[in-house]
Amino acid sequence: MFNESDYSFARYLSSKKSVDDRSLNRCVWGKLRSVIASEYSKKTLKILEIGAGIGTMFERSIDWGLFNRAHYTAIDAMLDNVSEAKARIPGWAYNVGYCVKEIADSELKLSGSGTDVALKLEAGDFFEFARVEQAASTWDLIIANAFLDLVDVRKTLPITMNLLKPGGLLYFTINFDGATIIEPEIDAEFDALVERLYHQTMDSRITDGSISGDSKTGRHFFEVARKNGLEILEAGSSDWAVFAGKDGYREDEGYFLHFIIHTMYLALRDRPELDRKRFKNWIEKRHAQVEDRELVYIAHQLDFLCRKPDASGSENQL
Numbered sequence: 001m002f003n004e005s006d007y008s009f010a011r012y013l014s015s016k017k018s019v020d021d022r023s024l025n026r027c028v029w030g031k032l033r034s035v036i037a038s039e040y041s042k043k044t045l046k047i048l049e050i051g052a053g054i055g056t057m058f059e060r061s062i063d064w065g066l067f068n069r070a071h072y073t074a075i076d077a078m079l080d081n082v083s084e085a086k087a088r089i090p091g092w093a094y095n096v097g098y099c100v101k102e103i104a105d106s107e108l109k110l111s112g113s114g115t116d117v118a119l120k121l122e123a124g125d126f127f128e129f130a131r132v133e134q135a136a137s138t139w140d141l142i143i144a145n146a147f148l149d150l151v152d153v154r155k156t157l158p159i160t161m162n163l164l165k166p167g168g169l170l171y172f173t174i175n176f177d178g179a180t181i182i183e184p185e186i187d188a189e190f191d192a193l194v195e196r197l198y199h200q201t202m203d204s205r206i207t208d209g210s211i212s213g214d215s216k217t218g219r220h221f222f223e224v225a226r227k228n229g230l231e232i233l234e235a236g237s238s239d240w241a242v243f244a245g246k247d248g249y250r251e252d253e254g255y256f257l258h259f260i261i262h263t264m265y266l267a268l269r270d271r272p273e274l275d276r277k278r279f280k281n282w283i284e285k286r287h288a289q290v291e292d293r294e295l296v297y298i299a300h301q302l303d304f305l306c307r308k309p310d311a312s313g314s315e316n317q318l
């Protein structure tokens with residue numbers, strides 16, 4: 001079992017990597033790969049990742065062969081995450097066979113096996129970054145993984161689109177969509193109350209004085225995309241499904257589950273609708289279910305690949 005001080009967001013993001021690896025929708029990913037292969041094979045892709053955390057999506061995009069040549073900028077608001085990215089990426093790159101060079105402070109160059117990628121790690125707020133960029137439409141591809149459900153999508157999407165070149169791509173993945181399933185059941189009614197209140201905390205989150213976050217980001221994104229003139233090239237579910245096999249949970253996924261349960265505890269411990277003692281007991285039972293390798297966790301999510309219309313207003317075709 002973990003103490004309060006054992007919970008580290010950077011370790012959570014690291015433990016989430018194998019969960020995301022299994023969950024990312026392969027049709028959406030396949031479409032992204034095929035568009036990049038047909039339209040950008042001879043170009044150096046300019047990529048921006050928003051809320052990039054410790055850099056796991058960057059690692060994945062190289063591991064899964066998304067591009068060979070790119071300038072990749074990864075921005076995250078938490079300095080600790082960016083420091084962890086700087087610490088882990090050189091070792092990861094070396095282990096998977098790339099030559100890594102630091103070309104400037106917070107800039108790495110990866111080369112080898114036909115790959116030539118410059119990575120810039122930036123600590124800062126995306127909205128401030130976008131303001132400074134002054135809607136410069138210079139990016140070919142903008143990625144955000146497990147980010148969009150934390151912000152006001154209606155405000156964020158136009159700001160993000162302004163940074164994209166006409167015809168550019170948006171790859172928005174692991175967008176939460178209204179279902180948190182935890183098994184085995186403890187008490188059906190109480191379990192459902194906890195789920196409902198937990199989702200309410202996502203809907204009423206305030207950041208910098210404004211509502212940000214939506215527990216149904218996935219389903220709502222279809223309409224927000226349409227209103228902003230985005231073409232959805234592909235969409236599909238990317239549900240997390242975490243369970244123990246005969247050897248227990250994979251990789252660090254036991255930690256991932258403890259972290260999720262602890263997050264629920266922090267979000268709901270002061271809610272008057274929940275009897276304090278009963279809720280604490282519920283949380284303890286959930287942690288014990290993880291220790292006993294019994295707990296199954298499913299979160300419903302959706303992935304999207306979209307294209308900004310080109311200058312003439314028509315969409316690029318493959």
Ligand SMILES: C[S@@+](CC[C@H](N)C(=O)[O-])C[C@H]1O[C@@H](n2cnc3c(N)ncnc32)[C@H](O)[C@@H]1O
Nearest residue numbers: 013051052053076077078124125126145146147
């Ligand atoms: C759930 S985490 C996902 C991190 C990473 N994309 C991943 O999947 O491992 C969301 C991330 O968004 C970052 N974030 C939240 N608001 C941000 C903002 N306004 N600008 C930049 N990063 C932000 C957080 O610091 C956090 O690392």
